[in-house]
Amino acid sequence: MLLKIESLTKRFGGLVAVDGIDMKVEAGSIVGIVGPNGAGKTTLFNLMSGQLKPTSGRITFEGVDITGSKPFRIARLGMGRTFQNTSLFDRLPLKINMAIARRMRTQSGFFDSLVPLREREEEADVARRAGEALEFVGLAGSAESIAGSLPQIAKKRLAVGMALVGEPKLVLLDEPTGGVGAGDISGMIELICQIKDRGVAVCVIEHKMRMVMGLSDRIVVLNFGRKIACGTPEEVSGDPEVIKAYLGSGYSA
Amino acid sequence: MLDSVSLEVMSGELVCLLGANGAGKSTLMRTIAGLVKPSGGTIILDCEDITGLKAERIVRRGVALCPENRHLFPRLPVKKNLSLGAYAKHFNVKVMEECYDFAYELFPVLRERGEQLAGTLSGGEQQMLAIARALMSKPQLLLLDEPSLGLAPLVVESIREKIVQIVAAGTTVLLSEQNAGIALSISSRGYVMESGRVVLEGDSESLGSDPEVKKAYLGI
């Protein structure tokens, strides 16, 4: 089992954002996490990747207990992620963005920069990896562009590439198609499938049910911080509680 | 963020705005309220052009926004939050009393919590306070941005009822919601937004039965 979450809980003051969630991610699979706004999906991601410390519960990644570890340690263990608001190094060129994302796999320190022996090799390696990753996400042509000037879809693609360039075993994608035009969605779906093909497991938060249904091996549905359903897309879409959560109790159709 | 959006709200109506995260609903609301300047187009209120006016002027004209993350004054008591809601209007004591009464009638819990600091209220109470504060300026048009966000089902239900009451009391409401079921069940008309554009509009019943809407929100 790649990632295992056991009765994970997070409280903010009085609010229980994530409430006793159990969940598993198998190596090389795609898990979709869905739920209405405020259901605790992003909080769950932040707990998994270390941005937030859980109130209680346990997270193990490849058998290593990572509960409460710092984000950079979790990232080095092999968990990459993107952010909902597509966080990038906006002022820097794409290739530098990629290089930074690859930095954690290099050893060179300050003294290596002065006497660049080991650094030379690593720099070449970083450049090659960055080029490959840009190629993979389809941005090879704009390696010199400034990240902040990209259109939304390219930003999302860059973010995915940056999550991948550090050779993770699992990537968490927070709304990879949020704010993206309808025409660009299929490309993103394809990209996610390609990630799976590389043997990397994917956890994806998405609102577009249609997309998640087609993509995921398993789906976890959250509402008010609780897991209300879990299973294959078919199992989940028939669940009455899911329909209720999505349409609201007032929906009488 | 917004791409030539056109929409109309008639006096006394409850119109809902549907769409996923990042579809541009909040930006639209904030633009109407004057927090964001539009790069083109016009906003007309009661036959008067209010495009590009500052937020404080728009409140004075009778448009109040109850924003997505509420933006209460957390270290001020509930009552002070309410009284600040009427800041722009310079009401006299009598009118203020009426406003308080209306707010308390709608949300009796706020009367009990009058001296409590807004930041210490529960999520549902905070949402109620945010709506009540917006109502304090006696707006003609109330913009409600995602009032059900992160609230428990029971609370959502009660908020839904309150919105109906507010409309019944004569205030026009533009409601933005992800929770399509709730929104469509109480509104007369609706717009569906996607990527900063309005892609669908119509009366609520037809929207509710539209296969596209069902698909978009349920994936069924």
Next chain:
Amino acid sequence: MATRKVVALLVVTLMIGGLIATCTSCGDTGPKEVVIGLTAPLSGGGAQYGTDCQRGIEMAIEDINKDGGVKIGDDSYDVKLSSLDDRAEPEQGVSNATRLATDDGAKIIFCPVATVIFPLLDINEKKDEEFLILAYTSIEMVTDEGNELIVMPPPPFTVYTKLFTKLAMQQGWTRMAMVQTTGAYGDAWAKGMGLAWQTAGGTITDHARADYYTETDFVPFLNKALASSPDVLLIGGPSQPTALVVEQAKSLGFEGGFIVMDQAKIDGMAGQIGMDKMENCIGVAPVEAPFPATPVFAERYKKKYNEQVTWESAINYTAMILLKDAMESAKSVEDPMAIRKAVPGVLPMSGDEFPVTLDGIENKGLMHMPSAITMVKNGEYTLSSDLIYWWKEKD
């Protein structure tokens, strides 16, 4: 925004351009000139002190130039004073002196603060950049370092410590607290005074150091000193802050006496806070008392600056005249060593003609100037007409 940016750019360029223009235009050179340098505190707590020194030199230079300048052979040189502010900070003083010596070509630099003089001793004998230090301080140590380019006109403070101690003990005061100014001057004084006091059988109840050049309120220091219930306080730095110390001590209910280090002048302090508050202060005698020519100078000074004359002005005035004589005698305005060597030849300068008497000079640069002390009693200066020829009593 774009137009504003252009306007801003224009303003900035115009300002910088204007500045450079004014600066380059002011560098004109007139007839032959000899530049005298001064680095002194001209701001903060020492501003008054530094300005007083500056005024003395300025008056002397005026007199010299009116008289036809420094005459060497057929040439005559106009004297010009170039002063820089060092806020009594050594580093600033060093930078000023370097600037004066290299940029203005000053061969003589006046400096009235011991803390600054010490580092100047490290740089004034550098080849091609030598300058003579006119050290207006009473810390004899500055002449002990074997530097050949220094002249120190005021009497060393050790002249005063024993006399002050004796006078204070006569009043029945035995417990002394010290609130001295920080820096070489204050440290040396406090050490010397402490030694004299304890030798005479007195006790030292508290010892605090306050920066007289930068502090604006001495109450915190005084509170601590007064808590040790002393009979007398040793205080001193520039006159202006020292006067504030006296005033604040009295406002805290202190009724004992004050021993005032020689940098602060009793008459200068009285000018600040009034004679009535100066009761029981022991210090250097007021400037008008000792020498016959002093009152004449005082009159002139008052006319020119509308202020009471101070020792700072009187001594620096005399020193400047002395240096002019030395330059003429050495037949050089360029060689500080020759000027220094010519000094003994033009002495003595008599108090009948000049505001102070300069009787002689020792090899290491210490000059012989008689002095007098005073104590304020019932609103009057006492003892101030008794001149002390201290060098004659030395063993």
Next chain:
Amino acid sequence: MSYFFQQLVNGIMLGSVYSLVALGLTLIFGILGVAHFAHGHFYMLGAFLVFFLSVSFGVPYWAALVIAVAVFCLVGVGIEFVYRPVRDKSDINAFIVAIGMLLVIEEAVRAVWGTGNRRITNPYPQVLKFAGITLELQRLIVIGAAIVLIVLLHLFIKRTRMGSAIEAVAQDREGAALVGISVNRVSILTFSVATGLAAAAAALAAPLAFIAPDMANTLVLKAFVIIVLGGLGSIKGAILGGYLLGVMEALAIAYISPAYKDVWAFAALILILAIKPNGLFGGRD
């Protein structure tokens, strides 16, 4: 023991000045996020204005004080306009603007009043003695007047419309805009009140010590320490912090060392922030 009380009273006097200066600073920082590093220089300028009025023009002390406060309320409006272009930019830009401002002020004062220290005649030099404490009347007046000003400010903020607007903007700028408060106007008002307070503090404390162009350099540092300790933007924190620092400093002088009197506050701050990175009483992040 009387020495202890003597120092305590001195500490409270010191704390009164600190509080008044820190209050203005915390209002400005809390509301606009501007690190108004030149605040101390307006304190200094206030002292010089009182000097100018009372010594050069013979205006009675209290009249000079009132005029100074009034003038500086107006000056505050001007300061706001200088900061406006950098208000929403990074912290350091506003900081550099502040440095530019203080250079201009300090040199202007030097140009007008010279570089030396100046004194204002103490209007109330009478010495009071009670319970073993000796005190100039003026020091007592500083303490009293500071309390009056703090109470007035409290009433202004809690009881008036403008006051609530200030609080609203401090707590949620967008929320304030939504209820129809003009952030710009509140910003102007805040600078005006804060600068007026600084001038009042200066006018009160000026007769007790020298006034000099660089008198406020450490003061403004201490004020920053106070508002960070008290939680940025917290009015209560600024008042408490001010008095705390004043008393702490006076006692440190008495029982530790006067030479290091300015150090303790800063050392304490570093330690507190190392343990609680967002200040003693929280505050904005």
Next chain:
Amino acid sequence: MTAENLRKYGVFIAALAVACFLPYIGISKFMLNVIIYAGIFSIATMSLNIIMGYTGQVSLAQGAFYGIGAYGLAILTNKAGLNFWMAMLLACLITAFVGLLIGLLAFRTKGPYFIIVTLCFNFIVYVVIKNWDWLSGGVRGQKITGPELFAGREARYYLVLGFVLLTLFIMWRISRSLEGLGFMAVRDNEPLADALGINITYTKIVAFMISCFLAGLAGCLGALHTGYLSPTSAHYLLSFNFIIYLLVGGAGTLYGPIVGTFTVYLALEFMKGIGEYRFMIFGIILILVVIYFPRGIVGGLKSLWKKVAGSRQAEEGA
């Protein structure tokens, strides 16, 4: 050499050529003095650029580290009797070590809190140096004797020039190394850098230590050149100066610190003729620069160049 390279390095090579012969083109001793100081301060400003320009942490303690370096050198040579070069290296290492200690404390805070913590630290260092007579010589300060070789002003000029070039080289290497990538990541987006596996605290502390080491180096050179040391060398106003130099030159650019330091420092020295009014005018210029040219001279020139080049290309294309 291609045109591209010529543009890139041409100015640098020309400046270097002038710098090599500067003492012999007939400038006054005073002028040379000013240039030496500007060189020393530009090392300090470059050191600030590492932590502020590249790593995004606004430190107001650079004056303290300048002072610690200078005093370290003085104490090690005067009290411990160490060889000058040994003492200088050790002094810089000590400065870096103090930077480590302070960094461990200060980097727990962020934004305005970090600024205030570093400022407080600087103030403490200043007061301690001023009052700790036994160690520092107190207000009186102490003398520093350098090696005989550098007794002359010209020799010191070349020494400083050498160190300026060395520092510039270090900056250049950092700005394009893997380590530098980490710095920039922390500067531009801390949470993202953290999520990408970069140890934020470690990166900040490494940057801070390098920065302190170089600030200490500048302090040593300053002390050597003045030949004398007093507490002013650790004053927090020095930190303000460095920040002003950096912002005027352009934070986060390679040549910005040098350009800024020389522009401001030399301009202020030239303006000495009009007395203290210069600070008034300087203050106004500073405000205008920060408001309208927030990226400094070098940053501004860069974007100007881009605009010019861009419009030229557009014309050619049309």
